[in-house]
Amino acid sequence: MAVTIIDVAREANVSPSTVSRVIADSPRISEQTKRKVREVMERLAYHPNFQARNLAAKSTKTIGVIMAHSTSLAFQNPFFPEVIRGICTSAHSSHYGIYLSTGGTEEEIYQEVVSMVQGRKVDGIILLYSRMSDRTMNYLKDSGFPFTMVGRPYQYEDEITYIDNDNKKIAHEVVDYLCSLGHEQIAFVGGNLDYVVSSDRLEGYRQALIEAGLSYSDAYFIHDDGFKSKGKSAIHDLMKQEIPPTAIVAHDDLVAYEIIRYLEELSIQVPKDVSIVSFNNHALSAYVKPPLTSVDISIFELGFEATNFLLEMVSNPEAEVKSHFVSTALIERESCRRMK
Amino acid sequence: MAVTIIDVAREANVSPSTVSRVIADSPRISEQTKRKVREVMERLAYHPNFQARNLAAKSTKTIGVIMAHSTSLAFQNPFFPEVIRGICTSAHSSHYGIYLSTGGTEEEIYQEVVSMVQGRKVDGIILLYSRMSDRTMNYLKDSGFPFTMVGRPYQYEDEITYIDNDNKKIAHEVVDYLCSLGHEQIAFVGGNLDYVVSSDRLEGYRQALIEAGLSYSDAYFIHDDGFKSKGKSAIHDLMKQEIPPTAIVAHDDLVAYEIIRYLEELSIQVPKDVSIVSFNNHALSAYVKPPLTSVDISIFELGFEATNFLLEMVSNPEAEVKSHFVSTALIERESCRRMK
DNA sequence: CTGAAAGCGCTTACAG
DNA sequence: CTGAAAGCGCTTACAG
Numbered sequence: 001m002a003v004t005i006i007d008v009a010r011e012a013n014v015s016p017s018t019v020s021r022v023i024a025d026s027p028r029i030s031e032q033t034k035r036k037v038r039e040v041m042e043r044l045a046y047h048p049n050f051q052a053r054n055l056a057a058k059s060t061k062t063i064g065v066i067m068a069h070s071t072s073l074a075f076q077n078p079f080f081p082e083v084i085r086g087i088c089t090s091a092h093s094s095h096y097g098i099y100l101s102t103g104g105t106e107e108e109i110y111q112e113v114v115s116m117v118q119g120r121k122v123d124g125i126i127l128l129y130s131r132m133s134d135r136t137m138n139y140l141k142d143s144g145f146p147f148t149m150v151g152r153p154y155q156y157e158d159e160i161t162y163i164d165n166d167n168k169k170i171a172h173e174v175v176d177y178l179c180s181l182g183h184e185q186i187a188f189v190g191g192n193l194d195y196v197v198s199s200d201r202l203e204g205y206r207q208a209l210i211e212a213g214l215s216y217s218d219a220y221f222i223h224d225d226g227f228k229s230k231g232k233s234a235i236h237d238l239m240k241q242e243i244p245p246t247a248i249v250a251h252d253d254l255v256a257y258e259i260i261r262y263l264e265e266l267s268i269q270v271p272k273d274v275s276i277v278s279f280n281n282h283a284l285s286a287y288v289k290p291p292l293t294s295v296d297i298s299i300f301e302l303g304f305e306a307t308n309f310l311l312e313m314v315s316n317p318e319a320e321v322k323s324h325f326v327s328t329a330l331i332e333r334e335s336c337r338r339m340k
Numbered sequence: 341m342a343v344t345i346i347d348v349a350r351e352a353n354v355s356p357s358t359v360s361r362v363i364a365d366s367p368r369i370s371e372q373t374k375r376k377v378r379e380v381m382e383r384l385a386y387h388p389n390f391q392a393r394n395l396a397a398k399s400t401k402t403i404g405v406i407m408a409h410s411t412s413l414a415f416q417n418p419f420f421p422e423v424i425r426g427i428c429t430s431a432h433s434s435h436y437g438i439y440l441s442t443g444g445t446e447e448e449i450y451q452e453v454v455s456m457v458q459g460r461k462v463d464g465i466i467l468l469y470s471r472m473s474d475r476t477m478n479y480l481k482d483s484g485f486p487f488t489m490v491g492r493p494y495q496y497e498d499e500i501t502y503i504d505n506d507n508k509k510i511a512h513e514v515v516d517y518l519c520s521l522g523h524e525q526i527a528f529v530g531g532n533l534d535y536v537v538s539s540d541r542l543e544g545y546r547q548a549l550i551e552a553g554l555s556y557s558d559a560y561f562i563h564d565d566g567f568k569s570k571g572k573s574a575i576h577d578l579m580k581q582e583i584p585p586t587a588i589v590a591h592d593d594l595v596a597y598e599i600i601r602y603l604e605e606l607s608i609q610v611p612k613d614v615s616i617v618s619f620n621n622h623a624l625s626a627y628v629k630p631p632l633t634s635v636d637i638s639i640f641e642l643g644f645e646a647t648n649f650l651l652e653m654v655s656n657p658e659a660e661v662k663s664h665f666v667s668t669a670l671i672e673r674e675s676c677r678r679m680k
Numbered sequence: 681c682t683g684a685a686a687g688c689g690c691t692t693a694c695a696g
Numbered sequence: 697c698t699g700a701a702a703g704c705g706c707t708t709a710c711a712g
Contacts, residue, residue, distance in 0.1 A: 002458065002460070002689095004688095004689055004690085005689065005690065006689080006690095014698075014699085015698065015699045015700075016689090016690080016691095016699090016700095017691080017692080017698070017699060017700080017701095018697090018698060018699075019690095020690065020691055020692085021691090021692095021697095021698085023690095024691085028697060028698085029697065029698080030697060030698090033697080033698085045458070047454070047455055047458030047459045048459055048689085048690075049395070049459055049460055049688085049689050049690065050459045050460060050461045050690095051391050051394040051395040051400065051460060051461075051688080051689080051690085052395050052688070052689030052690035052691090052704090053689075053690050053691075054391040054690085054704095055389070055391040055392050055395050055688090055689080055690070055691090055703095055704045055705065055706085056689075056690040056691040056692080056703080056704050057690080057691055057692090057704085058691090058704070060391065062439070065440075078418060078421075080420070080421040080424075081418075081420040081421060084420075084440070087442075088440070088441075088442035088443075088444070089442075089444065091442050092442035092443060092444065092448065096442075097439060097440075097442060097461075098439065098440040098442055099402070099437060099438065099439055099440075100405075100424070100428070100437075100438040100439075100440050101428075102427075102428035102429075102431050102432035102436075102437060102438055103428075103432060104428070104429065104432065108432065114387070115387055118342065118385070118387030119387045119388055119389055119390045120342070120389055120390065120391060121390045121391075121437075254623070254624065254627075257624055257627035257628070258627055260627070261626075261627050264629075283594070284594065284597060284624055284628075286601075287594075287597040287598055287600070287601050287628075288597070288624075288627075288628055288629070289604075289628070289629045342705095344704095344705055344706085345705065345706060346705080346706095354682075354683085355682065355683045355684075356683090356684095356705090356706080356707095357682070357683060357684080357685095357707080357708080358681090358682060358683075359706095360706065360707055360708085361681095361682085361707090361708095363706095364707085368681060368682085369681065369682080370681060370682090373681080373682085388705085388706075389704085389705050389706070390706095391704080391705080391706090392688090392704070392705030392706035392707090393705075393706055393707075394688095394706090395687095395688050395689065395690085395704090395705080395706070395707090396687080396688050396705075396706045396707040396708080397688085397706080397707055397708090398688070398707090
């Protein structure tokens with residue numbers, strides 16, 4: 001059996017309570033006793049048992065990280081490693097651990113979250129996505145359990161602490177950028193509208209068009225479903241219209257790459273014939289041909305700040321609800337050209 | 341306070357022991373009692389407390405997943421989400437959870453692993469990497485704690501259960517492929533040789549050259565360090581030799597993309613002037629220009645099988661050491677050409 | 681088939 | 697500054 005607090009206590013000639021206090025570095029224990037106990041802990045290679053400590057202290061020092069279900073965005077792309085890195089960095093510096101959801105379906109994830117909070121498996125939860133109407137989020141909100149979202153919640157925006165990019169604004173800026181280059185026919189290839197990030201970007205695109213005196217047209221919008229199932233013909237149809245777009249905004253760099261390939265098959269060149277901008281600025285976007293103009297969304301920050309917020313809530317249940325938009329930057333490369 | 345087993349027992353007019361047995365679905369409890377107790381659990385929305393259960397049962401039903409430290413390969417690229425997906429799939433179906441390492445440095449990771457095993461935080465551990473000489477691995481091996489590696493261990497190969505691709509073999513095959521296209525000057529841009537995956541691939545490349553009657557030359561090898569710090573000039577030097585290579589094997593698709601860009605700057609075209617093959621077959625490799633010929637390494641399987649192996653070891657400590665090479669496939673696209 | 685009791689390894693009022 | 701004792705919420709021999 002592993003060495004316990006009792007073994008240490010006996011060996012150090014103190015009580016278990018004292019050993020416990022030394023572990024917690026309580027100020028009520030003399031330096032001398034601490035030294036003695038620590039020496040024994042070292043010698044016996046004592047390590048506190050987490051389960052016992054958590055049970056007694058009613059805290060787990062771990063946070064639950066919930067991924068969107070596997071068929072969705074989060075998994076395919078480089079977003080995930082980078083948020084995780086942000087989360088780990090913050091968690092580690094506060095001596096918290098990370099428990100990852102494993103469920104593949106929405107229902108499995110919901111069940112996992114319920115058992116995490118009811119079973120006190122974690123002290124708080126980070127939702128790595130934000131969807132239109134999400135049972136898991138609603139449960140969390142109603143439970144009063146500390147949680148934080150990476151992504152603006154669709155409802156209850158001022159009751160939930162979250163971190164996000166200002167997606168409406170950056171989509172707006174992207175359109176403005178294209179306008180400033182002289183584009184007037186601007187299409188949008190969107191993501192899954194079930195996710196708030198996608199609908200926000202679409203909304204920003206729409207507003208920008210209107211404010212620029214251009215009008216929004218369904219003919220210039222390809223949604224996620226359509227693109228996934230028949231991307232090639234969708235792009236084909238888009239470009240074969242009477243007045244084809246001269247610029248395309250893509251929801252994500254991965255989508256942009258795919259579009260570029262389809263355009264090539266149609267002998268349409270980027271940026272000569274059509275410009276393209278997208279979001280997320282993947283590591284590869286600089287290497288691809290043409291190097292992609294894309295909005296960097298500070299993924300690391302998103303994870304890092306979401307964790308900081310959560311940890312605040314955990315340590316102070318009275319903490320007020322807050323939210324923060326992480327800064328972004330349009331990285332100009334070579335996929336857009338100026339219309340003369 | 342949350343509802344406990346005691347509340348359920350009282351409400352159902354049975355003893356706590358009985359409730360506990362119903363939770364475990366013990367065959368020694370009558371169906372009738374089970375029904376009654378379950379009805380009460382449902383009604384009171386009872387959820388077992390993990391910490392208490394784990395402490396009493398001496399098992400955590402969670403596995404620790406240890407990532408390589410952040411500055412290394414694992415994080416940058418799409419490998420990570422995909423192994424995790426494999427791990428989650430296996431773990432979830434066995435009702436295991438996942439605890440992720442958060443440490444950034446080698447030392448932090450080592451400390452985490454020690455406290456995970458000594459503190460009984462997890463039932464088993466998966467190491468997501470394999471390095472030349474790794475304190476963490478040595479500790480795990482000596483501790484007798486169940487663990488599994490994604491990657492062939494450098495030492496103690498027949499004492500450690502692991503999953504990997506047959507990296508020597510696939511590198512060999514890639515060279516054979518290039519030879520079959522008529523190439524005789526084949527260069528290699530490798531990964532960090534501290535990782536076994538990189539040294540295995542280099543070794544396979546070397547052997548294949550020798551077996552093909554070509555000779556290995558340092559002038560055709562660029563290692564990780566050199567490529568990271570001055571990739572551009574390294575590629576420049578490589579191609580400006582008296583007899584430049586007609587083909588390049590790259591350690592990873594991301595590296596291949598970068599090489600292609602440097603070649604372009606030198607006005608060297610792929611595959612017209614030089615062919616390129618790489619490993620890992622990222623999602624993007626089909627979209628890039630030129631579409632990349634790459635070896636698919638079944639990342640999902642790697643994670644999935646590593647977890648299956650681990651779970652076997654956890655449930656049966658007498659299980660014998662095993663290892664398995666997950667199958668791979670050379671995906672031919674358009675980055676290689678036949679020499680006439 | 682079911683229950684009373686001990687125990688898992690800690691923490692934390694309470695008392696001194 | 698330190699200790700004795702109760703308790704965190706379960707599981708599991710042991711007994712019947």
